Amino acid sequence: MGRKFFVGGNWKCNGTAEEVKKIVNTLNEGQVPSQDVVEVVVSPPFVFLPLVKSLLRPDFHVAAQNCWVKKGGAYTGEISAEMLVNLDIPWVIIGHSERRLILGESNEFVGDKVAYALSKGLKVIACVGETLEQREAGTTVEVVAAQTKAIAELVSDWTNVVLAYEPVWAIGTGKVATPAQAQEVHDELRKWLHQNTSPEVAATTRIIYGGSVNAANSKELAVQPDVDGFLVGGASLKPEFIDIIKSAEVKKSA
Numbered sequence: 001m002g003r004k005f006f007v008g009g010n011w012k013c014n015g016t017a018e019e020v021k022k023i024v025n026t027l028n029e030g031q032v033p034s035q036d037v038v039e040v041v042v043s044p045p046f047v048f049l050p051l052v053k054s055l056l057r058p059d060f061h062v063a064a065q066n067c068w069v070k071k072g073g074a075y076t077g078e079i080s081a082e083m084l085v086n087l088d089i090p091w092v093i094i095g096h097s098e099r100r101l102i103l104g105e106s107n108e109f110v111g112d113k114v115a116y117a118l119s120k121g122l123k124v125i126a127c128v129g130e131t132l133e134q135r136e137a138g139t140t141v142e143v144v145a146a147q148t149k150a151i152a153e154l155v156s157d158w159t160n161v162v163l164a165y166e167p168v169w170a171i172g173t174g175k176v177a178t179p180a181q182a183q184e185v186h187d188e189l190r191k192w193l194h195q196n197t198s199p200e201v202a203a204t205t206r207i208i209y210g211g212s213v214n215a216a217n218s219k220e221l222a223v224q225p226d227v228d229g230f231l232v233g234g235a236s237l238k239p240e241f242i243d244i245i246k247s248a249e250v251k252k253s254a
Ligand SMILES: O=C(CO)COP(=O)(O)O
Pocket: 010, 096, 166, 170, 171, 172, 173, 174, 210, 211, 212, 213, 231, 232, 233, 234, 235
């Protein structure tokens, strides 16, 4: 099927210039599988993107954590997709649950952003995921399907999309989804893509898991058939991120 393992590091709103340089040094020294086996993308805060891009090893790439929904202009505080393209930032994370829940980004707004960023040539890590209340109410699949639908309605070419399943209850809580829980939702998402986009999109789109991924749990998650990688938060700021990247080897031999 040829879905290359993908490991993203979402640094969120963390770091000083000094800390960022240290993290990049650690990444640059890490021994990881080749680019044929794993695609690695790190996402520092906007202000550190040029610094990280200039220092980072060439086999790793950078992502912004967000971008504006349309062409730039009088939108104080926003960063446009065009600006990311101008600085050769290849990737952007869109629809992270922290933006959906804290900043009120709706499914439609996220869908619009994904479509606009793709139209400008950016590659997108599009995030979906249910809250604890939604999981307990038994609506997980419905919620992630609705989030994915808002994207799929506007996007026909999924080549440059990675779908990140990040259950909100697992983010920053140390409460990782079990491999079976992750596999179940990834399988549902792939089935949804199969039915609502095309069998080819379903077979080739990477669906990655995020939420308390660390070096100790990444291997058992990685071997799940529909887990194509990770979006890592807290552990992406630590040397163990290298070990998480190495779980691509386990996947390869699974
Ligand atoms: O939100 C996440 C990645 O986008 C996951 O965060 P943690 O790995 O810190 O739980």
